Amino acid sequence: MLVVMKQGATAAQIDAVCQWIRDKGYTAQPMPGAQRTAVGLVGNDGRVDGSPLEDFPGVAEVIYVSNPYKQVSREWKQETTIVEIAPGVRFGGSEVPIIAGPCSVENEQQIVTAARQVKAAGAVALRGGAFKPRSSPYSFQGMGLEGLKLLKLAKQETGLPIVTEAMDEAGAELVAEYADMIQIGARNMQNYSLLKTAGKLKKPVLLKRGMAATIQDLLLSAEYLLAEGNPNVVLCERGLRSFDTASRNLFDLTAIPVVQQLSHLPIVADPSHGTGRRDKVLPMSRAAIAAGADGILIEVHPQPEKAMSDGAQSQTPAQFAETVVQLKRVAEAIGRRIAG
Known part of the structure; x- marks a missing residue:
């Protein structure tokens, strides 16, 4: 699962998303981008219900990664890694x-x-x-x-x-x-x-x-x-x-x-x-x-x-x-x- 933050989301808003993920027993991985930050949920081998995050301040959307591989997928990261x-x-x-x-x-x-x-x-x-x-x-x-x-x-x-x-x-x-x-x-x-x-x-x-x-x-x-x-x-x-x-x-x-x-x-x-x-x-x-x-x-x-x-x-x-x-x-x- 990938939580895409709105452009201009504050550090406190990003931290709140990370804390929610950690409270669920998973690892939160913030990924700052050129325009906005995304937060990845790492450690799950199945679908996690992220609907509560959709109402968090600063959250633009929640994306569910459909592939069995997560962090290597284009769904996780659009830009090619250098x-x-x-x-x-x-x-x-x-x-x-x-x-x-x-x-x-x-x-x-x-x-x-x-x-x-x-x-x-x-x-x-x-x-x-x-x-x-x-x-x-x-x-x-x-x-x-x-x-x-x-x-x-x-x-x-x-x-x-x-x-x-x-x-x-x-x-x-x-x-x-x-x-x-x-x-x-x-x-x-x-x-x-x-x-x-x-x-x-x-x-x-x-x-x-x-x-x-x-x-x-x-x-x-x-x-x-x-x-x-x-x-x-x-x-x-x-x-x-x-x-x-x-x-x-x-x-x-x-x-x-x-x-x-x-x-x-x-x-x-x-x-x-x-x-x-x-x-x-x-x-x-x-x-x-x-x-x-x-x-x-x-x-x-x-x-x-x-x-x-x-x-x-x-x-x-x-x-x-x-x-x-x-x-x-x-x-x-x-x-x-x-x-x-």
């Missing part, structure tokens, strides 16, 4: 940031070289996995803490903010010490303990859609983060598991405008995982920008043929540079621009 992970690196505005880097951190030379190369081409943030959830227990699992330290070194060398994945609660707290944005991967989208921990940490979160998750599933997972007090959430479309073997996943571009209609949270696209094929990353990156994506994630490796994970979908530095050039043209055609 998530800033570093000075000048924002998701949800007219500029479209590009996050790029290798799937995994492998050694110092690899990650620092990759960071320099993607920055030179136009990326404004560096991705790289220190912890890697893999389908096979025998595959490379990442360097862990040492990988985080190398990411920090790459940031010191280039100034690029870091986006990297956490696999569990303890890992989330560790990642929060080193990274500017915690990634929650597709396999952990419904790891609710991890979501709660990441929400409490208040660090910006990149939440990837699960391989078989509906859009409602994705938004409900995001609700866990906001329910813990973390509004800095960016959603990510990264492809769904399909029966077709022509590509690694089915890249669901329709999810971008659908999510933007349903939620105020920004959504970015990951065409690398979305296709699993290096030659398909460029065309699907262009398509994602045209569809309105608020950012792009691209895997780039100095030597993809030697990558310890996901080499087949990683662009070379030269391919990435050409991708950025083309994405700038597409963004300009729809009235946006590539950040940086």
Whole structure:
């Protein structure tokens, strides 16, 4: 439920609404806007009768949020949320940031070289996995803490903010010490303990859609983060598991405008995982920008043929540079621009 106050409502009138909500056993969340303040009722899993509030001084209207997800919905907040992970690196505005880097951190030379190369081409943030959830227990699992330290070194060398994945609660707290944005991967989208921990940490979160998750599933997972007090959430479309073997996943571009209609949270696209094929990353990156994506994630490796994970979908530095050039043209055609 959302209580919209009249323009010019006093602090005392807003406090009275908040107190009524608290007296009912729920949490009141005031949300000042450009013209007026709204007060959200948080903590209910069903409809609350807010009719008494309609007669409170300063109340304009009471809106019942119909979706099972509340705080992430457009009903709750009309304006798109802007998530800033570093000075000048924002998701949800007219500029479209590009996050790029290798799937995994492998050694110092690899990650620092990759960071320099993607920055030179136009990326404004560096991705790289220190912890890697893999389908096979025998595959490379990442360097862990040492990988985080190398990411920090790459940031010191280039100034690029870091986006990297956490696999569990303890890992989330560790990642929060080193990274500017915690990634929650597709396999952990419904790891609710991890979501709660990441929400409490208040660090910006990149939440990837699960391989078989509906859009409602994705938004409900995001609700866990906001329910813990973390509004800095960016959603990510990264492809769904399909029966077709022509590509690694089915890249669901329709999810971008659908999510933007349903939620105020920004959504970015990951065409690398979305296709699993290096030659398909460029065309699907262009398509994602045209569809309105608020950012792009691209895997780039100095030597993809030697990558310890996901080499087949990683662009070379030269391919990435050409991708950025083309994405700038597409963004300009729809009235946006590539950040940086």
